[in-house]
Amino acid sequence: MVRARSALERRAVAFRPLWKGQRVNRAVIYRTVREDPNPANRRRAYYALEPLYRPMEGALRDLIRIRNERARALGYRTFAELRLGHEGFTPSRIEALGEAVTRHARPYLHAMHDRARSGTDAAGWYPWDPHYERHRRASLPVGSFPMRSMLPTILRAVKEWGFPTERMRFRVVFHDLTAGGLTLAPDPPRDVRILVHPQPGWHAYSVMFHEVGHAVHSASIRSPRHLLRWHENVPGFGGFHEGIGSLFEGVAKNERSLSMQNGISRDQARSFAAARRDDELAEAASITHWIRIEQALYRDPDRDPMPEAHRFERRLFGYDEYPAHTFVDSFYIDLPSYAPNYLLAKLFHHQLASTLRERFGEPLWPNRRVGPWLTRNWFAPGSLYDWVPRIRELTGRPFGARAFQDSFSHPEG
Numbered sequence: 087m088v089r090a091r092s093a094l095e096r097r098a099v100a101f102r103p104l105w106k107g108q109r110v111n112r113a114v115i116y117r118t119v120r121e122d123p124n125p126a127n128r129r130r131a132y133y134a135l136e137p138l139y140r141p142m143e144g145a146l147r148d149l150i151r152i153r154n155e156r157a158r159a160l161g162y163r164t165f166a167e168l169r170l171g172h173e174g175f176t177p178s179r180i181e182a183l184g185e186a187v188t189r190h191a192r193p194y195l196h197a198m199h200d201r202a203r204s205g206t207d208a209a210g211w212y213p214w215d216p217h218y219e220r221h222r223r224a225s226l227p228v229g230s231f232p233m234r235s236m237l238p239t240i241l242r243a244v245k246e247w248g249f250p251t252e253r254m255r256f257r258v259v260f261h262d263l264t265a266g267g268l269t270l271a272p273d274p275p276r277d278v279r280i281l282v283h284p285q286p287g288w289h290a291y292s293v294m295f296h297e298v299g300h301a302v303h304s305a306s307i308r309s310p311r312h313l314l315r316w317h318e319n320v321p322g323f324g325g326f327h328e329g330i331g332s333l334f335e336g337v338a339k340n341e342r343s344l345s346m347q348n349g350i351s352r353d354q355a356r357s358f359a360a361a362r363r364d365d366e367l368a369e370a371a372s373i374t375h376w377i378r379i380e381q382a383l384y385r386d387p388d389r390d391p392m393p394e395a396h397r398f399e400r401r402l403f404g405y406d407e408y409p410a411h412t413f414v415d416s417f418y419i420d421l422p423s424y425a426p427n428y429l430l431a432k433l434f435h436h437q438l439a440s441t442l443r444e445r446f447g448e449p450l451w452p453n454r455r456v457g458p459w460l461t462r463n464w465f466a467p468g469s470l471y472d473w474v475p476r477i478r479e480l481t482g483r484p485f486g487a488r489a490f491q492d493s494f495s496h497p498e499g
Contacts, residue, residue, distance in 0.1 A: 087156065090149045094142055094419045098264050103134040111262030113283040120217045120289065121225075132214035132411070139414035146414050150387045153422060166384035169423035172322030173430070174474050177381055180426045183433065184374035186487040188402055190494070191367035198368065199404040210406040213399070216368060224361035226354065228287040230347040233260070236291055239347075240298050243337055248457030254305045256298070260284035264416035267293045269300035274315050278304045292338040299334025300327065306465035314468035325430030326473035330464070332435035337451050339363055367494065370432050375399050377425045380418050434477065437489040441481040 102109035105118075118131035153165035162168040166177060199211055202219045237258055241251040257279045267282040280297045283290065300318065307315050318327050337343050339362040344355035378398060382391035396410040417424055439450060446455045463480055474485050483489075 087149070087152045090145065090152060091419060094145055094149065097142065098138065098416050098419065101135075101138040102262075104137075105131075105134065111283070112264070113262065113285045116283075117285065117287075117289075119214055120221050122218065123222075125212075125215065125218075128214040128218055129212070132212075133409075136412060140412045142414045142419075143412060146418060147383070147387045149419070150383055150422075154384060154387070164384040166381055166423040169321065170426060173325055174322075174472070175426070175430075177385075180377065180381070180429070183487055184377060184429060187367075187370045187429065187432075187490065188374050190487075190491045191371040192402065194364060194367045195371060195403055210408075211403075212405055212408050213403070216403065220361070220365050220368070224358045226288045226344070226347075226358055227349050230349045231287050231291040233284065233286040233290065236286070236294050237298070240291070240295055243295075243343055243451075244298060244302060244334070244457075246452030246454065247460075248454035249302055249306070249461070251302070254278075254302065256280055256301045256305070258282070264420070267297040269297045269304070269318070271301075271304035271316065271318065274304040274307050288338070292335055295338040296331040296335040299331040302334070303327070303330050303465050306461045307468045308466040309468035309470065311468075314470055317469040320469045323469055323473060324424055324427035325434060326464075328427045328431035329434030329438065329473075330460075332431045333438060336435065336439070340451050342449065343451065364494065366432065370429065370490070371402055373425065373428045373432075375402065376415070377429060379413050380415070380423065380425055383413065383418070384423070433485065433487055433490045434473075436493045437477060437481055437483065437485065440489045440493070 102111065103115050104110075105114055112135075115131045115134045119128050122128050122131070150165070157163070157165040157168040160168060162171065164177075170176060170180060198216065198219060201223070202211060202215060237256070241254075245251045255278070257277075259279065259281050260283070261281060262283060263281055267280070269278070269280050271278045278301045280294075280301055282294055282297060304318070307317070309315050317323050339359050341352075341355045341359040344350055344359060345352045375395065375398060379391050379395045382389070382394065390413070392410045392413050395413075399405065400407070442453075442456055442459070443450055445459070446453055450456070464476075478484050
């Protein structure tokens with residue numbers, strides 16, 4: 087299993103997409119999909135990783151078969167069921183949570199579709215259009231988020247939550263990678279490292295906030311036992327781990343935080359924050375589509391998951407017909423069945439934020455009581471508590487989608 091995965095990982099890490107006759111890093115491709123006004127360029131960028139992933143389909147199926155065989159030897163029907171079981175979830179429970187999220191998101195997705203149709207001369211509506219529509223509707227100057235000062239700016243913002251960031255040390259490396267960002271903690275709390283794409287702008291700022299959330303989490307662990315310190319590598323903690331990143335990422339969308347950046351007026355910050363808050367519905371719907379593809383592969387590796395996934399995505403987003411891309415994704419290789427954690431993370435973030443508001447009032451940020459409470463109840467113990475029962479204990483409500491759904495009828499703090 088490790089040999090099969092490593093061979094695919096080496097191919098993915100070494101790959102550089104061809105763009106306008108040159109080999110470039112993935113940041114160029116992602117930025118094109120988000121910001122290029124030319125739909126033909128966005129379409130080419132959307133399919134730019136096909137030369138890497140399409141030839142890997144057979145090898146990924148083989149890897150999934152091996153994983154399923156190992157899971158069945160342990161008494162599970164699939165490897166996905168094994169991984170989800172660590173957090174107390176089943177594939178059907180994840181599917182139900184995804185349905186709750188997409189049902190709530192549909193009106194927003196349809197409104198975005200209608201707005202894009204009336205606001206541009208585009209001949210159709212495709213997967214390479216929503217990111218640009220969101221950028222067109224709400225964007226901020228790239229110069230307000232320079233790469234060289236991004237980390238100090240974010241650490242100052244995190245300090246406004248009461249975290250002692252002056253005593254925290256993070257090694258940050260800017261480099262191309264297959265994910266948006268990555269945080270590693272070889273020896274928490276002393277050795278914590280962040281890896282992100284080398285680019286300025288608000289999107290990079292948001293990713294850095296997410297990764298700094300992971301880093302602050304690792305740097306705040308005070309467990310004396312080493313097995314309780316490496317929470318990000320313990321099976322069953324992915325939803326919690328990503329939920330903390332999502333909570334910190336929320337500060338990047340905060341009106342007060344944005345208005346403190348050079349070149350951004352209070353009115354710009356207010357309209358951008360409102361638009362990006364609602365965009366989280368589209369992000370959650372996209373994650374649900376992403377999850378469905380991988381779950382289908384584990385149920386039946388011999389069956390192509392894309393026809394059904396393609397129909398689901400078109401119905402959900404209202405897309406016109408387009409050629410489906412390959413089902414291969416770097417996360418399916420590196421981190422099997424990790425995609426559900428990003429859905430769980432959004433639900434966890436909103437349920438936790440709701441409790442923080444109930445305890446400490448508004449605003450959620452800046453609020454120097456937040457950091458000490460998070461550290462005491464969540465961070466310092468490391469992986470001592472199973473996070474799903476823990477959130478019920480601390481919030482008084484069972485984990486679910488209710489807080490996520492309720493949050494979009496109220497302004498974000």
